[in-house]
Amino acid sequence: MAAVFYxxxxxxxVATLLTITCRNAIHALLYLIVxxxxxxxxxxxxxxxxxxxxxxxxxxxxxxxxxxxxxxMLNMGEHAGETALDVFKPRAWAGPSLLALVLLAEIAALVSxxxxxxxxxxxxxxxxxVALFGPYVIGVELASLLLTAGxxxxxxxxxKAVTREDEVHGxxxxxxxxxxxxxxxxxxxxxxxxxx
Amino acid sequence: xxxxxxxLIIAVVLGIVLNLAGGLIWVERRLLxxxxxxxxxxxxxxxxxxxxxxxSVKLFTKEDWIPPFADKPVFVLAPAVVVATSLLAFAVIPxxxxxxxxxxxxxxxxxxxxxxxxxxxxxxxxxSSNNKYALLGGLRATAQMLSYEVFMGLSLMGVVIMAGSFRxxxxxxxxxxxxxxxxxFAGFVMFLIAGVAETRRLPFDLAESESELIxxxxxxxxxxxxxxxxxxxxxxxxxxxxxxxxxxxxxxxGPVLPGPVWFGLKTMAFICLFILxxxxxxxxxxxxxxxxxxxxxxxxxxxxxxVTGAAVLLLR
Amino acid sequence: MPTSxxxxxxPVLLQILIAMAVAGGxxxxxxxxxxxxxxxxxxxxxxxxxxxxxxxxxRFSVKFYLVGMLFILFDxxxxxxxxxxVVFHELKMLAFIEMVLFIVFVLAGFFYIWKKGVLNWAxxxxxxxxxxxxxxxxxxxxx
Numbered sequence: 001m002a003a004v005f006y007x008x009x010x011x012x013x014v015a016t017l018l019t020i021t022c023r024n025a026i027h028a029l030l031y032l033i034v035x036x037x038x039x040x041x042x043x044x045x046x047x048x049x050x051x052x053x054x055x056x057x058x059x060x061x062x063x064x065x066x067x068x069x070x071x072x073m074l075n076m077g078e079h080a081g082e083t084a085l086d087v088f089k090p091r092a093w094a095g096p097s098l099l100a101l102v103l104l105a106e107i108a109a110l111v112s113x114x115x116x117x118x119x120x121x122x123x124x125x126x127x128x129x130v131a132l133f134g135p136y137v138i139g140v141e142l143a144s145l146l147l148t149a150g151x152x153x154x155x156x157x158x159x160k161a162v163t164r165e166d167e168v169h170g171x172x173x174x175x176x177x178x179x180x181x182x183x184x185x186x187x188x189x190x191x192x193x194x195x196x
Numbered sequence: 197x198x199x200x201x202x203x204l205i206i207a208v209v210l211g212i213v214l215n216l217a218g219g220l221i222w223v224e225r226r227l228l229x230x231x232x233x234x235x236x237x238x239x240x241x242x243x244x245x246x247x248x249x250x251x252s253v254k255l256f257t258k259e260d261w262i263p264p265f266a267d268k269p270v271f272v273l274a275p276a277v278v279v280a281t282s283l284l285a286f287a288v289i290p291x292x293x294x295x296x297x298x299x300x301x302x303x304x305x306x307x308x309x310x311x312x313x314x315x316x317x318x319x320x321x322x323x324s325s326n327n328k329y330a331l332l333g334g335l336r337a338t339a340q341m342l343s344y345e346v347f348m349g350l351s352l353m354g355v356v357i358m359a360g361s362f363r364x365x366x367x368x369x370x371x372x373x374x375x376x377x378x379x380x381f382a383g384f385v386m387f388l389i390a391g392v393a394e395t396r397r398l399p400f401d402l403a404e405s406e407s408e409l410i411x412x413x414x415x416x417x418x419x420x421x422x423x424x425x426x427x428x429x430x431x432x433x434x435x436x437x438x439x440x441x442x443x444x445x446x447x448x449x450g451p452v453l454p455g456p457v458w459f460g461l462k463t464m465a466f467i468c469l470f471i472l473x474x475x476x477x478x479x480x481x482x483x484x485x486x487x488x489x490x491x492x493x494x495x496x497x498x499x500x501x502x503v504t505g506a507a508v509l510l511l512r
Numbered sequence: 513m514p515t516s517x518x519x520x521x522x523p524v525l526l527q528i529l530i531a532m533a534v535a536g537g538x539x540x541x542x543x544x545x546x547x548x549x550x551x552x553x554x555x556x557x558x559x560x561x562x563x564x565x566x567x568x569x570x571r572f573s574v575k576f577y578l579v580g581m582l583f584i585l586f587d588x589x590x591x592x593x594x595x596x597x598v599v600f601h602e603l604k605m606l607a608f609i610e611m612v613l614f615i616v617f618v619l620a621g622f623f624y625i626w627k628k629g630v631l632n633w634a635x636x637x638x639x640x641x642x643x644x645x646x647x648x649x650x651x652x653x654x655x
Contacts, residue, residue, distance in 0.1 A: 026324075049300060053306055056306075063584060068323070069576065069580050070580070125594070128595050130603070133610055140614060144617035147585050151622060158581070265557055276532075286527075327558060342583040343583060353594070353597045356597040410560065415558055416558060421539065424539070487631050505611070509604060
């Protein structure tokens with residue numbers, strides 16, 4: 001089973017590299033999905049099936065779908081990569097990669113000191129649950145507040161985007177607002193009369 | 197030996213599922229015809245059964261056309277994703293006591309994960325086709341599948357509370373005295389609705405509603421790649437029917453007849469129910485589908501979960 | 513069940529490989545079996561027989577993005593429910609109260625955006641159907 005672990009780890013690393021270097025946004029996201037799937041297999045092999053299932057459901061099945069969905073809605077297939085070319089200049093990546101090297105050295109030092117073998121003992125979802133709803137329950141309740149904040153944030157970001165989108169596309173916002181009885185109509189009318 | 201036994205089970209399971217998915221094309225057309233008072237396919241072979249072979253030969257030998265305006269690799273990938281993910285889900289479906297490819301301790305979560313990966317097929321197909329109908333259909337299908345995926349997971353959790361395990365084998369064994377459809381009737385109805393929406397079957401086939409979007413996300417697909425969306429849809433129907441049988445109708449449990457026969461009969465009954473939905477129900481509007489899901493199903497699913505929890509606590 | 517993880521998941525890996533092989537075989541088989549004829553008309557996007565204008569890379573209503581966000585948030589909420597349902601028999605009342613609190617917090621946000629009209633799929637108007645038509649047709653024109 002160690003072989004499966006190393007193969008899927010290699011797939012994850014290669015797919016992640018391709019994600020970074022790929023020009024087309026959708027293709028890059030597809031590589032990222034492959035990488036996440038490979039990491040899920042790693043979790044399975046290491047005896048953490050619950051975490052593996054969550055990785056599949058949340059990262060591969062939800063967050064990546066949202067990314068692709070947004071790329072699809074924003075119409076940034078081929079040309080999106082061109083604006084990001086600045087990233088490949090040394091000035092952009094020298095600092096971050098220096099810091100990343102320090103982290104890598106730390107991880108290497110830690111890993112070489114103590115090696116946890118692939119024990120193959122399965123951590124059941126019951127054990128995860130007992131830990132979550134026992135000692136870590138404060139974290140769980142805080143997470144629910146975080147989710148609420150996320151809901152409100154998504155709503156307010158989305159609402160602003162609606163009004164801006166209408167202005168950009170120049171559709172008749174006055175007419176649509178008249179239907180809803182939105183007070184913005186009078187403000188808009190006031191501005192135009194002022195200009196005249 | 198340890199490697200051969202799973203291989204044998206996989207071969208049997210895949211053989212059953214793929215042949216049944218092909219056969220369902222005939223079953224669906226015959227049943228629809230019966231309910232609509234006409235004949236359906238009855239020319240090729242006895243009862244028209246040869247139609248299945250004729251159709252698959254036709255699909256395989258049709259032109260393999262990839263549109264020049266499409267994103268080619270993604271365009272080819274999308275139909276493969278739908279077949280692969282729905283076949284993958286069958287890894288944890290037990291056909292009888294012990295007859296399962298892998299009885300994982302996270303069985304139900306694995307099923308939910310596989311079905312959440314299935315969303316990619318419609319997103320990618322809709323986007324890569326570079327066709328306006330396909331894009332609209334893909335967007336609709338994605339929004340619909342994402343919404344109903346949440347309720348699908350939540351409605352199943354009532355069953356898990358009662359059985360105390362994600363393992364499908366344990367869930368079936370826990371129903372020895374009473375099928376979960378009785379205490380979990382609300383959960384059953386919600387899961388059925390979410391299942392129909394998740395497989396994009398009528399009445400929830402708004403993603404490909406032919407009168408407005410031609411064929412939705414697979415407008416540009418032809419030949420076997422179109423056939424794979426077709427087969428993938430039927431595999432999805434078989435999967436949801438099998439899950440309904442396992443989680444709410446006692447799986448392979450039943451008197452007199454052997455387990456696999458009971459499982460097959462119950463699953464087949466649900467497949468026929470899916471076809472009856474198609475024959476009997478009109479399609480809702482897209483905004484109705486979305487707001488109904490979020491405003492009615494989501495609060496109900498959470499309520500069902502809490503009530504189930506409270507009942508389990510009190511009755512113990 | 514302290515069986516080794518290896519024996520449990522080996523069949524799943526096999527199933528993954530075989531499922532991919534079946535899907536690949538279906539695509540590949542039709543690639544080799546079908547004959548190929550191309551012409552200019554066939555290579556146009558299908559738009560009900562009209563000559564296609566523009567391409568299909570338009571911008572879409574922000575509503576779809578909101579549905580995506582809602583989905584992720586509630587999927588994560590469900591993720592917290594999944595371990596809860598299996599420990600229910602051990603932790604009993606404590607776990608129940610914890611989860612009621614959790615769900616109340618999330619539903620507070622949910623009812624806020626409900627009242628703000630995010631779940632009225634079409635637009636802020638009362639007549640949902642009419643506005644849906646407006647948004648969709650607007651998107652098509654923009655595309």
